Amino acid sequence: MGQETPKCAIIGAGPVGALAAIYAAKRGWDVQVYELRGDLREQGTVPLNFTKSINLALSERGINAMRHSGPGELVDKVLADTIPMYGRMIHGQDPQGALTEDAQLYDVHGRFIRAVDRANLNSILLDQLEGLGNVKLNFHCKLTGADFTRKKAWFESTPNKSRPQTPGREQAASPDRPKEFEIDFDILLGCDGAHSAARFHLMKYVRMDYDQKYIDVLWCEFTIPKASDLSELGAQTSPSAKDDFATSPNHLHIWPSADAMFIAIPSIDNTFTCTLFAPAAVFSRLEQSPDAVEPYFQTHFPGAAGLIGSQQLRLQFQRNPHLPLISIKCSPHHFEGSGVILGDAAHAMVPFYGQGMNAGLEDVRVLFEHIDAAASQSAGTPTNEPIAYTSDKLADALQAYTKTRVPDAHTINDLALNNYWEMHAGVRSPLYLFRKRIEEF
Numbered sequence: 001m002g003q004e005t006p007k008c009a010i011i012g013a014g015p016v017g018a019l020a021a022i023y024a025a026k027r028g029w030d031v032q033v034y035e036l037r038g039d040l041r042e043q044g045t046v047p048l049n050f051t052k053s054i055n056l057a058l059s060e061r062g063i064n065a066m067r068h069s070g071p072g073e074l075v076d077k078v079l080a081d082t083i084p085m086y087g088r089m090i091h092g093q094d095p096q097g098a099l100t101e102d103a104q105l106y107d108v109h110g111r112f113i114r115a116v117d118r119a120n121l122n123s124i125l126l127d128q129l130e131g132l133g134n135v136k137l138n139f140h141c142k143l144t145g146a147d148f149t150r151k152k153a154w155f156e157s158t159p160n161k162s163r164p165q166t167p168g169r170e171q172a173a174s175p176d177r178p179k180e181f182e183i184d185f186d187i188l189l190g191c192d193g194a195h196s197a198a199r200f201h202l203m204k205y206v207r208m209d210y211d212q213k214y215i216d217v218l219w220c221e222f223t224i225p226k227a228s229d230l231s232e233l234g235a236q237t238s239p240s241a242k243d244d245f246a247t248s249p250n251h252l253h254i255w256p257s258a259d260a261m262f263i264a265i266p267s268i269d270n271t272f273t274c275t276l277f278a279p280a281a282v283f284s285r286l287e288q289s290p291d292a293v294e295p296y297f298q299t300h301f302p303g304a305a306g307l308i309g310s311q312q313l314r315l316q317f318q319r320n321p322h323l324p325l326i327s328i329k330c331s332p333h334h335f336e337g338s339g340v341i342l343g344d345a346a347h348a349m350v351p352f353y354g355q356g357m358n359a360g361l362e363d364v365r366v367l368f369e370h371i372d373a374a375a376s377q378s379a380g381t382p383t384n385e386p387i388a389y390t391s392d393k394l395a396d397a398l399q400a401y402t403k404t405r406v407p408d409a410h411t412i413n414d415l416a417l418n419n420y421w422e423m424h425a426g427v428r429s430p431l432y433l434f435r436k437r438i439e440e441f
């Protein structure tokens with residue numbers, strides 16, 4: 001590559017890939033996004049591993065990365081559909097068996113994190129891309145190979161028979177696209193999640209240290225319906241219920257237990273997306289005897305079953321997938337100036353710190369700061385004019401990115417693992433409660 005506009009291939013159109021495409025496009029790059037699945041803005045497409053679109057905790061780390069994507073209303077649009085969560089609500093039972101709710105503020109100054117619908121956030125990012133002339137979205141395209149020296153990548157397209165082709169949007173079913181095809185790129189950004197194909201191919205070009213761990217905890221998704229739908233399910237609201245929410249909408253709810261945890265995050269449709277985290281052995285016991293699901297909840301998460309309803313609790317446990325949690329550390333995250341991995345592809349983490357997506361969005365901001373700096377542009381001031389980048393400058397930028405980002409990624413992975421203890425046990429420990437009383441005093 002001489003002094004010219006880079007051809008940028010982005011693998012994955014999840015939150016991280018979509019934001020990376022905005023950053024690249026705002027620098028005038030020629031951007032092609034390749035996504036394995038269909039367009040999630042089309043009805044019926046849900047993110048892998050989720051039964052519906054889930055809500056996540058969005059923090060300043062992620063918001064800041066969107067804010068730095070350049071002028072526009074991106075952040076305002078995203079924040080408009082979020083719900084502030086000012087703290088945790090710890091659910092339990094007093095010695096007499098009465099249900100208790102204990103609100104623990106995140107910040108004495110009232111700062112908060114936000115509940116955001118993942119699909120909504122992702123859709124807003126994709127909508128932004130539609131407005132940029134130098135980005136093309138290619139759905140149903142699976143990365144199958146990459147040569148980071150010759151700067152070529154290979155894809156398999158999976159025709160989407162179920163939907164008509166949307167005008168102006170590339171579909172793999174397109175008759176002029178072969179089932180397997182090859183592309184050229186100057187730089188490839190692998191944003192294709194925890195089981196990243198980009199990372200797999202990058203490993204053949206660089207001596208990458210790689211550490212992958214499955215923790216002995218599985219997770220399963222549940223839904224608390226809105227308050228007005230509870231009575232027909234034989235369920236009832238909690239004391240902190242507000243508006244049409246079955247319990248407080250402005251908290252991240254936790255039912256801690258000895259070796260397990262149940263959490264609930266509010267959604268803008270007045271429901272809550274909940275997650276059961278428990279050891280694999282507990283899951284296998286409950287899978288074998290579904291009648292034990294409700295008693296298990298009554299014992300370990302008092303009050304939670306009452307917000308969902310007995311029948312729904314059992315049904316959702318049986319119907320929704322029981323999924324593993326993976327933690328990945330690797331280094332370096334790049335090869336020369338031609339390939340780099342971001343988001344879960346580089347550092348999938350357990351979800352207990354609520355920072356997986358936030359850290360992935362931050363990767364994008366940090367990466368482009370290094371790219372801007374290497375191209376002698378001032379960081380954080382993108383323009384719509386093409387900026388010339390050479391391979392050498394990109395290589396310098398990716399090298400600097402790995403150097404600063406790898407230690408941060410490893411640290412946040414460790415913090416996420418440690419926070420499992422904090423969330424399921426620490427929030428009830430005498431030391432924690434003592435500290436809290438002192439703060440209140």
Ligand code: FAD
Pocket residue numbers: 011012013014015016017034035036037048055056057058141142143144191192193194195196197198219275342343344345351353354355356357358359360
């Ligand atoms: P992904 O969201 O995985 O997107 C990757 C994309 O790449 C997908 O669209 C996929 O289809 C595509 N793809 C995969 N392979 C290929 C291929 N070969 N070719 C082309 N495309 C491909 N994070 C938070 O910040 N806050 C939270 O509260 C939070 N809660 C969570 C709760 C749970 C239960 C879980 C499991 C995770 C949670 N996370 C949270 C983590 C968050 O979901 C991830 O960190 C985030 O989705 C990562 O985004 P990504 O774009 O890197 O990857």
